Amino acid sequence: MRHLHPLRDLDETTLRARTSLKWREYPPDVLPLWVAEMDVVPARPVVDALKRAVESGDTGYPHGNGYAEALADFAADRWSWTGLDPQRTAYAADVMTGLSEVLRLVSAPGDPVVVNPPVYPPFFGFTEHADRTIVEAPLGEDGRLDLGALEAAFLTAGASGSPVTYLLCNPHNPTAVAHTMTELTAVAALAATHGVRVVVDEIHGPLVPGDFVPYLSVPGAEDAFAVTSASKSWNLAGLKAAVIIAGERAAGDLERLPEIVSHGPSHLGMIAHTVALREGVAWLDAVQADLAENHALLAELLAAHLPGVRWAQGTATYLAWLDCRDLGLGDDPAAAFLEQGRVAVNSGLPFGTGGAGHVRLNIATSPQILTEAITRMASVTGHPD
Numbered sequence: 001m002r003h004l005h006p007l008r009d010l011d012e013t014t015l016r017a018r019t020s021l022k023w024r025e026y027p028p029d030v031l032p033l034w035v036a037e038m039d040v041v042p043a044r045p046v047v048d049a050l051k052r053a054v055e056s057g058d059t060g061y062p063h064g065n066g067y068a069e070a071l072a073d074f075a076a077d078r079w080s081w082t083g084l085d086p087q088r089t090a091y092a093a094d095v096m097t098g099l100s101e102v103l104r105l106v107s108a109p110g111d112p113v114v115v116n117p118p119v120y121p122p123f124f125g126f127t128e129h130a131d132r133t134i135v136e137a138p139l140g141e142d143g144r145l146d147l148g149a150l151e152a153a154f155l156t157a158g159a160s161g162s163p164v165t166y167l168l169c170n171p172h173n174p175t176a177v178a179h180t181m182t183e184l185t186a187v188a189a190l191a192a193t194h195g196v197r198v199v200v201d202e203i204h205g206p207l208v209p210g211d212f213v214p215y216l217s218v219p220g221a222e223d224a225f226a227v228t229s230a231s232k233s234w235n236l237a238g239l240k241a242a243v244i245i246a247g248e249r250a251a252g253d254l255e256r257l258p259e260i261v262s263h264g265p266s267h268l269g270m271i272a273h274t275v276a277l278r279e280g281v282a283w284l285d286a287v288q289a290d291l292a293e294n295h296a297l298l299a300e301l302l303a304a305h306l307p308g309v310r311w312a313q314g315t316a317t318y319l320a321w322l323d324c325r326d327l328g329l330g331d332d333p334a335a336a337f338l339e340q341g342r343v344a345v346n347s348g349l350p351f352g353t354g355g356a357g358h359v360r361l362n363i364a365t366s367p368q369i370l371t372e373a374i375t376r377m378a379s380v381t382g383h384p385d
């Protein structure tokens with residue numbers, strides 16, 4: 001019998017004592033199911049390792065390649081991917097910093113970067129901050145990659161003659177879709193045909209139930225980069241660290257990474273992430289099992305209380321992308337859910353094309369809080385409980 005239930009352990013009173021973004025941004029009568037933090041206590045080995053480090057004064061600068069080695073072993077055990085060479089990695093403060101530093105390696109100011117909206121909003125902001133130009137290849141109505149739209153975007157982006165980069169999110173935030181081997185092989189082939197460099201965000205990878213396909217494991221992806229971290233799957237965003245992984249033919253580019261990037265991750269972050277990957281696997285299994293139950297609960301709750309909401313049932317992350325266009329709440333239903341229902345979810349609008357009328361709901365919470373949130377959201381639509 002399963003005895004670990006990370007997503008069943010904490011009640012609302014305990015959670016409200018937290019000082020991080022999720023629980024502090026809104027007034028105390030609002031239930032927060034928005035930013036990607038989980039309502040869990042980290043895996044016991046991680047807590048113990050951090051305690052040991054702090055209590056013994058091991059609070060200096062990070063040293064060594066243990067994080068990448070742990071990630072390589074995890075990838076081999078969990079995904080049967082043995083191609084992650086720790087020698088072809090570097091560290092960054094977090095995934096978004098890592099991605100923007102890789103963009104700087106493979107492209108120049110003004111160059112086009114293709115993204116798949118609706119997509120994690122910082123994909124726009126960080127790309128624009130790096131002075132690159134966004135070219136959109138919207139997802140299909142099913143929330144999956146649209147290879148025709150992708151090829152059209154590669155052609156548009158390449159028309160100027162500038163090098164094209166493709167910023168891929170695997171699994172995709174917000175639609176919670178994990179790309180298949182077939183899809184990723186097709187992406188690699190298209191990228192090769194059009195001379196496009198692929199840079200992949202795989203931060204949610206360890207949470208994918210079943211078979212996760214790391215992009216760099218796909219034939220033809222040798223000149224790509226992936227950036228990942230244990231921060232999302234083990235809920236360690238406050239302990240900064242991320243890994244940049246270069247494909248076999250991208251190693252030369254990685255060598256040009258400025259030294260300052262390695263100053264980003266903290267020693268405590270490196271300790272926490274390394275222990276998570278090595279000793280937090282049973283805990284991750286338990287989180288996945290709790291999330292599977294929450295996904296099933298969400299389906300029941302929507303059917304019972306919000307039948308007008310369409311959810312494509314993407315379960316590759318703990319974020320659910322809800323199509324609320326039939327509710328009559330306009331382009332920004334999150335505003336109504338917040339003002340009238342006292343539930344904070346992410347508005348779909350900042351996710352770009354395809355985001356209007358949608359919200360993103362974070363289900364990494366207890367069944368009680370999830371149930372209360374959907375009940376409150378239903379009250380906004382006037383649907384009887």
Ligand SMILES: Cc1ncc(COP(=O)(O)O)c(C=O)c1O
Nearest residue numbers: 036094095096097120173201203
């Ligand atoms: C797809 C994706 N990338 C990056 C991040 C942010 O990661 P980091 O804090 O490591 O920059 C998130 C956070 O939710 C995310 O969903």
